[in-house]
Amino acid sequence: MKNLSANCKVALIQAEPIMFDKEAGLKKTLKLIFEAEEQDVDLIVFPELFIPGYPIGMNFGFSMGKRTEDGRCDWKRYYDASIVAGEEEFMQLSAAARETGTYISIGFSERDAVNGTLYNSNVIFEPDGTYQVHRKLKPTGTERVVWGDANRDYFPVTETPWGPMGSLICWESYMPLARVALYQKGITIYISPNTNDNPEWQATIQHIAIEGKCYFINADMIVRKSSYPEDLKEKAAISRLPEMVCRGGSCIIDPYGHYLTQPVWDEETIIYAELDMHLAAACKMEHDAVGHYARPDVLELKINDK
Template sequence: MNFGFSIGKRSEEGRKDWKRYYDASVVAGETAFQRLAEAARNTGAYTSVGFSERGAVNGTLYNGNAIFEPGGSYKVHRKLKPTGSERVVWEDADKGYFPVTSTPLGPIGSLICWKSYMPLARVALYQKGITIYISPNTNDNPEWQATIRHIAIEGMCFFVNAGMVIRRSSYPSDLHEGDVASRFPEYACRGGSCIVDPRGHYVTEPVWDEEAVIYTELDMGLPISCKMEHDVVGHYARPDVLELNVNEK
């Protein structure tokens, strides 16, 4: 969907679809968020949820991911740079760059979709010692599977790949731009959710063309033991030669 945007002009029909999407977006901290926080509290679970975030005091949208903690608190990460034509829908992150959640399994953080192709953004998470790297995304191609296995090895962390399954029928039939959605293939995005260990091996194989709940047990000794010979922000770094400065916000 492009909400009627083209270079130098917009369409009124697309504007109506955008307003519908805006209304369905969520303000962090308001009622819908509190319900998710309550669910995390009731289940004693750490929960990662992707969402379209609406600014509380402006008309701007951000591509967001929240990690809820068992106590009910949460941290929101905003996508640093929307990709391609996403830029006409979502703004660059202006805060929530690299939040990390402390858990009994170690620090957990996330980068949304193609932000995992930003090497320095990955290092910003590695510098915080993450053991579980979460990536909500729409990348249903073999190249992405190669990418996530590389990142797991590079960061010596577990990579949780949350690939979306989007069918043509997922789009509302009454969109003003319905003719655009009607031209999509049956699967606009095929998924590919999986978990990769710090050695780059699949803990769970990718799941394609269906929604699924993936259960597994993780050996949390691996992220440290694998760093014996390769620690990208430790003994395998050269801070005297290469240095990353992160503007936290």
């Protein structure tokens, strides 16, 4: 492990997305970036699919072997609100990273520049505006009717003064070999943009922090029934949702599995914390999952990332 800068100040943003609205979502995102930057932070983290929101509870008219024109209409609206990496809206986020001099991680629905597929993606911008995009390897459950499997950008990491930083999106963290792929790259800051407000998830993230001996940044969002546009076609499914659809629970776990910040529920907020990067090395004394506490002569992970 290379020498690490001693401290990283993080702004973890738990907020309500502006659903199905790319322009308004981008405006809110930029506002939150500059608000967080006032606290002289190094890293700003947003949840999964913050632009244009995670449409929890919708099915876009899909059933086994069937689909509806109303569902297709809603899907096309979501498609239009998704972002092409490298185009105008995306580059406004890159410019914000340069202007604030921060690393910025944000989940977005990525529209491919060539084919017609959407991807559940996360981008990490560096302070000079360069970026690495990660596409979700396997959309979970019925997410597969909206987003495709990643066809590139499997396990990118960003080299930072605090060590390698990368992300796995939501249930990707339930893929043990995907976690190991990040551990093998020496990750010290593990970002999880997600929509998991169930209590079991809290046990998962504590385990991963211990297993990887890394800081785990759990970035969740707030979604209310009122978050959905009133003129969507899929009114029946939305009407059955509870008033609070996703409660958040964002928090930061240290490499010992302890809460550096406690989970925050049911409100929009910016969580500030300072990561003591000495822990990322010191806690490997007794356990290093890809080092002295491994058996590469017995167990081997092969990654096909080309």
